[in-house]
Amino acid sequence: MSFRNERAKDLRQLSQVLTRVVGGDVNTSALESVISQLQNKEFIPVLKDGSTNENIWGYDIVNFKMPLDTLSHVKPQDITKGEVILNMKLRAKIEDWNTFRDPFIELAYNVMIKGVGLRTYHFGFHIDKHIGQADTKEPHPIYHLQYNFNPTKSNNPNLGDLFYIDTPRIMHKPIDFILGIGFLTSNFFPLAFESLKAEREYVKLQENYQHAIWKPYFHTLANQWKPFAPDNITWSPINDICPIFT
Incomplete structure (x- = not known):
């Protein structure tokens, strides 16, 4: 429970920072049930195969929303406002935290972008962990980003x-909700991202x-490419490679 309480404490701290810095533009209420679950000693997250293990931690985030604030070069041009909607599922072994092992068992980080104009438009993407050997010809990086142009699962989408x-x-690095806030705000709400970096x-x-x-x-x-040594690292600064590094 001490580990899960620490993760709940971190999410609570991020929620408070978002409320203070960004305000009502993000619905931090979506985090409340997650924090409660992490603090509930009776709650054990269920894996895809239906099994549970007291040494597994994780959470489900449902409909976390924030504004889409990058509307330059937007198409169709009738779009006047937008929204970013995140649903995610994370499962991980407690013992693999802060080690050199893969920290997650399951990850599904699903983002839908909604634009509102003369009608409502959607597109989306997900970052997830590929589990098992699928019968496919395409390579599956274990963590990858994939686009989805029908995130509402419409039977007849207007493409x-x-x-x-x-x-x-x-190929994409693994991501949880806390790192995901940096990913989402830097791409879709850069004014908020700049404010958060000052906190x-x-x-x-x-x-x-x-x-x-x-x-x-x-x-x-x-x-x-071993052996690698600090003296060999001459490509800098690191933020040119990954702007959301702190």
């Missing part, structure tokens, strides 16, 4: 001149979760 196929699956609590949370989640990912990648 216009769009050509939609199931690929590509673009000490937000920066510390980002540093802690980058250490726990991204460090093993990038160390594993870098090990492909």
Whole structure:
């Protein structure tokens, strides 16, 4: 419970920072049930196969919303406002936190972008963890980003001149809700992102979760070209490669 309480405390801190810095533009109420579940010793998240384990932690976030504030070059041109909607599921082993092992068992980070104009438009993408060996010809990076141009699952979506196929699956680093806030705001609400970067609590949370989640990912990648040493790292600054690093 101490581990789960720490994750709940971190989400509570982020919720408070979002409320103070961004205000009513984000619905932090979507985090309340998540925080309560993490603090409930009777709640154990269920895995895809239906099993449970007291050493597994995780959460489901339902309909977290924030404004779409990057409407430059938007098409169709009648769109006047937009919204970003996040639904996500995370399952992980407690013992793999802050190690060099893969921190997650399951991850589904599903984003839908809604634009409102003369009618409502949608597109989406997901970042998830590929589990198992699917019978497919396409490579599946274990963590990947994939676009979805029918996020409402309409039986007859209006795709216009769009050509939609199931690929590509673009290699992407793993992401939880805390790191995901940096990802979403930097891309879709940059004014909020700049304000958040000025908050000490937000920066510390980002540093802690980058250490726990991204460090093993990038160390594993870098090990492909071993040995690697600090003296060999001349491509800088790191923010040119990944702007949401803190």
